[in-house]
Amino acid sequence: MIRVLLADDDVMIRAGVRAILTTDPDIEVIAEAGDGREAIELALAYRPDVALLDIRMPRLDGLAAGAEIIRAAPAIAVAILTTFGDDAYLARALDDGIRGFLLKSGDPRELIAGVHAVAGGGAYLAPKMAARVISELRSTGLSRATAARAKVKALTDRERDVLTLLGAGLSNTQIANRLGLVEGTIKGHVSAILTRLDLRNRVQAAILAHEAGLITE
Template sequence: MIRILLADDEAMIRAGVRAILESDPELEVVAEAGDGRQAVDLAISHHPDVALLDIRMPRLDGLAAAAELRRAAPGTAVVMLTTFGEDDYIAKALDIGASGFLLKSGDPRELIAGIHAVAGGAAYLSPKVAQRVIAQLSGGRMARGAVARDRISGLTEREREVLALLGAGMSNAEIARELHIVEGTVKAYVSAILTRLDVRNRVQAAIIAHEAGLVA
């Protein structure tokens, strides 16, 4: 069972999102918050697998709450949920360590798929968000490619293999099956890769994998 904290300042939105999530028997909303400060407190007390946070909330907005959650409850993956698709929100969410970014206007199936992906150790961006990220990466690709290749030069061959599969969107379990190793070993490799590349999360590592040419 995947345990979820749902935070949104609009009760009707929370009710609708909760109904979508709990239509999947593997998902359970264990706590709801109406503002960012309450979301952080509930995450610390309930230890959910995933925190689904609206970006615009009172007392503490979703981005600030996400940043605090990454420090106070590092075992909880953070997914941002918003009606806004502006590039600055996307960049900030990824920079603070969010593992997913979903739009409220998206397909409900994206919401369920995103929660499963993030809970499984992968990253997930809604298709519209992914298009924006790719568009941002398209300019100056050659220069960034050279920088990315330099950044991965210190990785071992096995770490590069793991990074390539991570960049392809695989979860830890999927990488373990692909490389015929145990999932705990994959987690250790991913942790080492994030440290060596000096990035905060899998999304940033995946971007480097793409820029370095490890992923088609």
């Protein structure tokens, strides 16, 4: 069971998101918060698997609250619930260790998939947001794509396979199953990838995989 803390200052939004999440029998919303400070307090009290935080909340926004939760309880996976126009905050989120950006207006199946992905140790960007972010990164010139491909060349074939699946949002367990390896081996590969490519976290690795052209779907 994936235990979720849901934080949004709009009661109707909270009710809608909760209704979507609870259609999945493997997800349970264990606590709800109306602002960033309350979200931190409840996260530390209930220790959910996932803290799903609205990006815009009173007292403390979702990014700041998420950063505090990660510092105090690194085992809690933090994902941001946002609207399509808020992807400018992505760089800040990457630095803070936030694992996912989920769209309020997206396909309900994407919301559920995102919660599963971050709970399983993966990273998740809503497909529309990922496409826009990658497009904007590439619009700065071919140099980013060229640099990404050059970085990826430093990886072994197996590490490149792992990076591709990581970029697709799979967790370590899912990658292990896909490649027929044990999860501990995948953790070692992920650690090596992050170190070798000088990346802070899995979301940065996912973006690099897109920039390098590893993700074709």
